[in-house]
Amino acid sequence: MSMNLNRARSVLTSLSWVFCAVGLEVFLASSLACCFLSGCGSEKPMDSSIVEKQSNNYDYTHTDEAVENIIKELERKTEPSVVPEDENPSPTPAPSQSPESVSINPSPTPEEAPGPASSPAPSLLPPLPPSPKNYLVLVATNFKTDDDWALFAVFKNKNDFDNKLPTKGGETQIRQGKAIVVFSEIPWGVYGVSFFHDKNQNYILDLNFLGIPKEGFGFSNNAMGTFGPPDFEDISFEFKTAKKIIEMKTRHF
Numbered sequence: 001m002s003m004n005l006n007r008a009r010s011v012l013t014s015l016s017w018v019f020c021a022v023g024l025e026v027f028l029a030s031s032l033a034c035c036f037l038s039g040c041g042s043e044k045p046m047d048s049s050i051v052e053k054q055s056n057n058y059d060y061t062h063t064d065e066a067v068e069n070i071i072k073e074l075e076r077k078t079e080p081s082v083v084p085e086d087e088n089p090s091p092t093p094a095p096s097q098s099p100e101s102v103s104i105n106p107s108p109t110p111e112e113a114p115g116p117a118s119s120p121a122p123s124l125l126p127p128l129p130p131s132p133k134n135y136l137v138l139v140a141t142n143f144k145t146d147d148d149w150a151l152f153a154v155f156k157n158k159n160d161f162d163n164k165l166p167t168k169g170g171e172t173q174i175r176q177g178k179a180i181v182v183f184s185e186i187p188w189g190v191y192g193v194s195f196f197h198d199k200n201q202n203y204i205l206d207l208n209f210l211g212i213p214k215e216g217f218g219f220s221n222n223a224m225g226t227f228g229p230p231d232f233e234d235i236s237f238e239f240k241t242a243k244k245i246i247e248m249k250t251r252h253f
Contacts, residue, residue: 044164045203046153051169052183060176067137067245070182074135078184135243136183138170140195142250143177143216150179151198154191158232161192171198192235193220193246216250224251 056073058066138152150173153166160167170181174197196205196217206214220237223230237246 046151046164046166046169048169048203050166051151051171051203052181054170054172054181056172058175060178060180063139063178063180063245063247066180067139067182070180071135071137071243074182074184133185134188134239134241136186136191136239137243137245138181138183138193138195139245139247140179140218140250141177141247143174143179143197144250144252146174146176148174148197148199149201150174150181150195151203152179152181152193152195154183154186154193155232156189156191161194161232161235167191171201186239188240190236190238191220192232192237193248194218194235195248195250197250212253216252218248218250220246220248222249 054070056070058069060066136154138154140150140152143150149171152170154168154170155161155165156167159165168183168186170183172179172181179195194217196213197215198205199215200206205217208214219230219235221235223234225231225234237244
């Protein structure tokens, strides 16, 4: 009898440890998920007015080639339009003059003689430098499916990141497990990026009843917080070149 009681106690002890471990795992997963989401804008949707929708049909097998094709397409869209000149312009008819209306101008007097043409005064302002044309390229990989869209958010400082106020937003279709967004003419500086797989295009990272994200997400520098969101310093990078590519990996719970 005592042996059976001891065995029963050991079984109950083992089960209790199992339940505690499972409960702790669920609690940690929920806590981590909720912390991570603070940088992804899960509590309120992203402002759709700042989101650039980019769609293309390029092959994403080679990322560099896809990026170059997207940049070329952007350059074509931003080129100024040229108004074509008329190949055969109709000559403007000269006004008809009657003999009575034709007069011969006498030679100008010395007072009326034209002097040398005066040259315009030189401008004292220095010429404006050409506007910088740069490209910030965001590449997210490791999506489980090519369905729907990926949504990116660009933050310019810690306050905006903590308060979910992105400077730029971009969404694009996922192809071959990748999503690529290109922003042009962004001022040079320090930025941070978050993104997620916006399957239903509601601009919010959807959660399950435990608070765990149902959609993949990630950050620049592939930063992840321990028991809280990654700091802006962890996701930040310096942008001061003509083209910078930020590659990120999608995380899934």
